[in-house]
Amino acid sequence: KTNGKASPYGIYDIVNNRGWVNVGISSDTASFAVFSIKDWWNEEGRKLYPSAKRLYINADGGGSNGSRNSLWKLELQNFCNESGLDIYISHFPPGTSKWNKIEHRLFAIISKNWRAKPLTSLSVMVSLIGGTTTTTGLVVKAKLDEKDYITGRKVTEEEKNKINIKRMDFHGEWNYKISPNL
Numbered sequence: 001k002t003n004g005k006a007s008p009y010g011i012y013d014i015v016n017n018r019g020w021v022n023v024g025i026s027s028d029t030a031s032f033a034v035f036s037i038k039d040w041w042n043e044e045g046r047k048l049y050p051s052a053k054r055l056y057i058n059a060d061g062g063g064s065n066g067s068r069n070s071l072w073k074l075e076l077q078n079f080c081n082e083s084g085l086d087i088y089i090s091h092f093p094p095g096t097s098k099w100n101k102i103e104h105r106l107f108a109i110i111s112k113n114w115r116a117k118p119l120t121s122l123s124v125m126v127s128l129i130g131g132t133t134t135t136t137g138l139v140v141k142a143k144l145d146e147k148d149y150i151t152g153r154k155v156t157e158e159e160k161n162k163i164n165i166k167r168m169d170f171h172g173e174w175n176y177k178i179s180p181n182l
Contacts, residue, residue: 006125009036009064012102016048019106019140021129025122026149033064034075035147041083044141054086060097067091067174070155077163080180091174109134 007028011020020043022036041055059065065072076087092100114128122144130142168175 006119006122007032008107008129009033010102010106011037011040012106013045013048014101014105017105017137017139018044018048019102019110019132019138020044021106021110021140021142022145023122023126023129023142024145024147024149026145026147027151028064029149029151029153030064030069030071030075031153032145032147032149033072034079035145035149038079038082039143039145041079041085052085054088056088057090058100058102059089059091060100061091061094061174065091070160071153073163073165073178074155074159076178077165077181080164080178084180086177086179088177089175093171093174105138106140109138110140 005025007024007026009022009024009028009032013019020036020040022032022039024032024036026032037057045052045055059067061067063069076089079085080087097103110129110132113132114125117124117128119125119128126142126144130140132138132140162181164179164181166177166179167173168177
């Protein structure tokens with residue numbers, strides 16, 4: 001099942017120089033973004049950081065993981081509740097996502113790896129992404145996500161009120177912590 005669309009969502013672990021790319025074929029929604037993070041945590045992050053009590057995420061300011069996206073925050077709340085992690089989020093201000101390390105240390109390298117290679121199928125795309133390495137030790141894992149993510153999901157005021165969010169003093173609209181609900 002595909003409509004010719006592929007949405008890669010990447011996680012880049014700066015400490016271990018590892019990339020994780022979830023290639024979705026549905027829609028790039030907040031649910032897809034948080035599922036990608038949760039999948040990385042369950043498959044890789046938890047093993048790399050077994051004593052972690054918190055997770056720190058740098059994210060772009062817009063799109064599926066945007067700073068004003070209520071569904072993003074609600075889905076992160078659900079992940080916090082499941083994992084027991086405090087999740088700290090810092091969004092890049094508008095127009096500055098080019099400074100995000102994931103762009104230079106992961107996606108730019110992936111783009112070089114598949115340059116001049118026809119992306120004839122999803123399996124070719126996932127294989128090329130997953131085969132990306134560098135001489136400095138970058139390792140990338142890629143997975144195909146065939147789930148159907150519904151667009152247009154509205155978050156109710158009741159759901160918003162259940163998000164255990166603490167905004168930081170410096171630009172709290174871009175820097176905040178979501179903690180598990182007790």
